[in-house]
Amino acid sequence: MFKLIRRNLLRNKRRTILTVLSIAIALILLSFLDLLLAAMSGVNSANANRLVVRHAISLTFSMPAAYEQRLAALEHVEGITIMNWFQGRYIDDRPENFFPRFGTDPDTFPDVFPELALSPGEIDAWRAERTAFIAGRALAEEKGWEIGDVITVEGDIYPVDIELTLRGVFTHPTDEAAERVLYFDWQYVEEALGNPGQINSFYVLLDSPDNMNETIAQAEAMFENSPDQVRAETEAAFFLSFLEMMGNIQFLFSAIGLAVIASIFFITVNTMAMASRERTTEVAVLRTLGFTRSRVLAIVLFESLAVGVLGAAIGLAVMPVVTGAISSVLATQGITFSELRLDDRTPTLVMGIGVFLGLAAGLVPALQAMNMKIVDGLRRVA
Amino acid sequence: MIPVKYNVRSLFVRKANTLMTIVSIAFVVLVYVGVLALGAGLRVAFTASGDNSTVIVLRDGANSEMESYFPTETHRILASMPGVARDADGEPLASGETMTLQILERLDGSETNAVLRGVEDGAFDLRPYIRIAEGRRFVPGQTEIIIGDQLEGEVGDLELGSAIDLGRFTFTVVGIFDSGGSSYGSEIWGNAQEFGDSFRRQNYYSSTRLMAESPAQVEALIEEIESSQQINVTAQDEPAYFEAQSNISSGVFLRLGNLIAIMMGFGACFAAANTMYAQVAARSKEIATLRVLGFRRRTILSVFVLEAAVLGLAAGALGALLALPLNGLSAGTTNFMTFSEVRFMLRTTPDVLGAGVLVATLTAVVGGFFPALSASRAPITTLLREG
Numbered sequence: 001m002f003k004l005i006r007r008n009l010l011r012n013k014r015r016t017i018l019t020v021l022s023i024a025i026a027l028i029l030l031s032f033l034d035l036l037l038a039a040m041s042g043v044n045s046a047n048a049n050r051l052v053v054r055h056a057i058s059l060t061f062s063m064p065a066a067y068e069q070r071l072a073a074l075e076h077v078e079g080i081t082i083m084n085w086f087q088g089r090y091i092d093d094r095p096e097n098f099f100p101r102f103g104t105d106p107d108t109f110p111d112v113f114p115e116l117a118l119s120p121g122e123i124d125a126w127r128a129e130r131t132a133f134i135a136g137r138a139l140a141e142e143k144g145w146e147i148g149d150v151i152t153v154e155g156d157i158y159p160v161d162i163e164l165t166l167r168g169v170f171t172h173p174t175d176e177a178a179e180r181v182l183y184f185d186w187q188y189v190e191e192a193l194g195n196p197g198q199i200n201s202f203y204v205l206l207d208s209p210d211n212m213n214e215t216i217a218q219a220e221a222m223f224e225n226s227p228d229q230v231r232a233e234t235e236a237a238f239f240l241s242f243l244e245m246m247g248n249i250q251f252l253f254s255a256i257g258l259a260v261i262a263s264i265f266f267i268t269v270n271t272m273a274m275a276s277r278e279r280t281t282e283v284a285v286l287r288t289l290g291f292t293r294s295r296v297l298a299i300v301l302f303e304s305l306a307v308g309v310l311g312a313a314i315g316l317a318v319m320p321v322v323t324g325a326i327s328s329v330l331a332t333q334g335i336t337f338s339e340l341r342l343d344d345r346t347p348t349l350v351m352g353i354g355v356f357l358g359l360a361a362g363l364v365p366a367l368q369a370m371n372m373k374i375v376d377g378l379r380r381v382a
Numbered sequence: 383m384i385p386v387k388y389n390v391r392s393l394f395v396r397k398a399n400t401l402m403t404i405v406s407i408a409f410v411v412l413v414y415v416g417v418l419a420l421g422a423g424l425r426v427a428f429t430a431s432g433d434n435s436t437v438i439v440l441r442d443g444a445n446s447e448m449e450s451y452f453p454t455e456t457h458r459i460l461a462s463m464p465g466v467a468r469d470a471d472g473e474p475l476a477s478g479e480t481m482t483l484q485i486l487e488r489l490d491g492s493e494t495n496a497v498l499r500g501v502e503d504g505a506f507d508l509r510p511y512i513r514i515a516e517g518r519r520f521v522p523g524q525t526e527i528i529i530g531d532q533l534e535g536e537v538g539d540l541e542l543g544s545a546i547d548l549g550r551f552t553f554t555v556v557g558i559f560d561s562g563g564s565s566y567g568s569e570i571w572g573n574a575q576e577f578g579d580s581f582r583r584q585n586y587y588s589s590t591r592l593m594a595e596s597p598a599q600v601e602a603l604i605e606e607i608e609s610s611q612q613i614n615v616t617a618q619d620e621p622a623y624f625e626a627q628s629n630i631s632s633g634v635f636l637r638l639g640n641l642i643a644i645m646m647g648f649g650a651c652f653a654a655a656n657t658m659y660a661q662v663a664a665r666s667k668e669i670a671t672l673r674v675l676g677f678r679r680r681t682i683l684s685v686f687v688l689e690a691a692v693l694g695l696a697a698g699a700l701g702a703l704l705a706l707p708l709n710g711l712s713a714g715t716t717n718f719m720t721f722s723e724v725r726f727m728l729r730t731t732p733d734v735l736g737a738g739v740l741v742a743t744l745t746a747v748v749g750g751f752f753p754a755l756s757a758s759r760a761p762i763t764t765l766l767r768e769g
Contacts, residue, residue, distance in 0.1 A: 263409035
């Protein structure tokens with residue numbers, strides 16, 4: 001029986017190949033959208049043990065620097081550092097020159113971000129010099145920076161131009177987007193501004209993820225009656241809030257995904273219909289030879305299933321190349337997401353849709369073949 | 383030459399097959415048009431916000447109102463500049479405004495960054511297209527606000543008469559304004575000084591808008607502002623300011639749309655190829671007959687390419703038709719320059735629909751080319767035998 005299916009698929013090789021390829025492409029697109037959505041939420045690089053504290057009104061409001069000590073005194077806090085979004089302009093406004101530039105505290109930063117690998121020598125060099133900065137490997141390679149290079153960032157949010165010297169290059173074990181960031185000593189800007197003592201956000205490392213909710217409640221309650229109330233949330237929730245602000249992008253992507261599925265569905269149905277129309281006589285002959293109705297049904301369904309599964313398999317095989325190519329193109333446009341990695345979910349999703357497509361598309365031709373009267377089939381000339 | 387009618391009829395012979403191919407390509411068009419309509423809608427909203435005789439002034443170095451702040455004194459200096467137009471009472475047409483972001487909850491529980499714009503009366507004089515659709519304007523000193531038409535029903539508590547905590551004070555919604563399709567429709571407006579007090583940011587403005595005597599005087603006014611020794615600001619005309627915001631945000635949709643169109647286009651292209659191969663195979667006798675009658679290979683090629691084009695046009699038309707109801711749908715995205723949410727309506731403009739039809743036609747023609755080529759190249763004897 002399987003030989004028969006194989007033969008049938010190979011009968012019109014070109015048609016089978018074209019259909020399989022269009023399924024593969026559509027599935028690549030689908031899972032790319034899925035990955036993009038996951039990557040945009042930044043969940044890949046969020047540390048389950050860290051929380052972010054910011055002003056309750058919105059990110060454009062800042063908190064007094066003195067909050068750091070009070071937060072550090074909370075029971076489960078192991079480490080805390082400051083994070084100020086400097087933004088600014090590096091060289092020009094072109095998107096490829098836009099990357100996150102944060103002012104932080106080199107004394108506490110390495111403890112709160114243990115996953116960012118820096119050598120002890122680099123950490124010391126960063127701490128020793130007010131104008132030193134560190135950059136992720138991906139960013140440094142892209143810009144061609146070497147240790148000791150000096151760059152200038154023109155201030156826009158803050159009316160200060162800063163001149164920074166590269167003293168360290170860090171890596172992130174899994175997330176390339178986390179390597180496209182620059183960190184410098186906020187004290188540099190603080191002094192230039194006349195020490196206003198205002199902080200955008202605090203990153204807090206806890207002793208255990210189990211104490212997350214308790215600490216969030218404590219942190220928010222601590223400043224409940226202060227003029228500057230705070231909002232504390234997990235790092236993952238913090239990243240997700242950026243995605244939420246992008247509006248109904250999730251809905252948009254799902255709508256696109258549905259249309260893509262609808263499109264390949266019709267393509268596959270069409271192929272299966274064409275294939276079965278050609279073989280009406282043949283099916284009748286099979287029946288005459290003693291193949292049962294359910295056998296015939298199975299043959300046509302399996303054939304269609306094979307097309308769907310084959311498309312999904314090819315899609316999965318090619319996907320790393322395609323997503324890699326797309327994300328490197330996006331990166332040059334200044335759009336960097338967490339690395340688009342194929343997680344465990346992707347193969348399941350792709351295969352699932354492949355199987356569904358194959359079965360759904362083969363159903364009508366299969367039922368037709370099954371219910372056909374032998375005499376009709378023999379009479380019809382293909 | 384063979385009449386086009388021949389192609390259309392030929393496509394009709396295998397109705398089911400042709401129809402399914404058309405539908406599959408039409409879905410590609412639907413997606414492409416949908417994404418482009420998002421970009422177009424966003425562009426319309428930003429374009430409607432820009433007035434070509436208005437100059438917007440920000441702190442030097444700032445890219446958007448969100449990053450900008452300067453003392454109210456700077457605004458007074460700006461308003462008194464000779465290049466600024468004056469109203470009937472001799473008052474300068476100038477508006478100092480504050481911009482604040484506030485996290486608000488949407489109806490579905492997710493969160494958004496809403497823009498609170500603190501204004502004085504001048505804000506309305508400079509934007510005559512903004513008018514109250516329901517209720518009335520806010521009265522300074524009464525902690526009242528008005529909301530843009532795009533916000534109504536989108537964000538939890540915002541409707542006429544509702545009260546909402548913004549900063550230290552509780553404000554009452556007393557009006558909903560018609561934003562004329564502009565990006566101001568996503569904003570909450572209230573008295574500048576009240577917002578300043580509520581958020582403890584007194585005596586500052588984020589931006590000043592100045593009306594020049596005429597669009598032709600805009601350049602001179604910008605020159606005058608930037609050469610002033612008293613103040614450290616940057617000035618540009620409003621259309622340029624909004625153009626930059628629009629490019630960044632709608633560019634994302636354009637790129638996404640193109641990426642999807644290219645990938646899905648390949649898939650649809652294969653579908654078209656399948657259909658056209660089937661057409662060619664089913665009509666080998668016919669092709670042979672045409673050849674015997676003296677039609678040349680080139681003509682056969684053009685017949686099938688044309689047929690594919692007809693297929694593509696039909697798919698494009700269907701896709702565009704399916705996409706038409708998207709027009710006017712409300713959507714929201716981040717304004718990447720101010721990090722606030724801007725809400726707008728999808729626009730299926732003729733440009734956008736045309737691009738969709740073009741993509742469908744191209745897809746079908748590319749997909750149909752190789753089958754057409756094989757039809758034109760096959761020897762007559764083979765064709766006759768095959769049929």
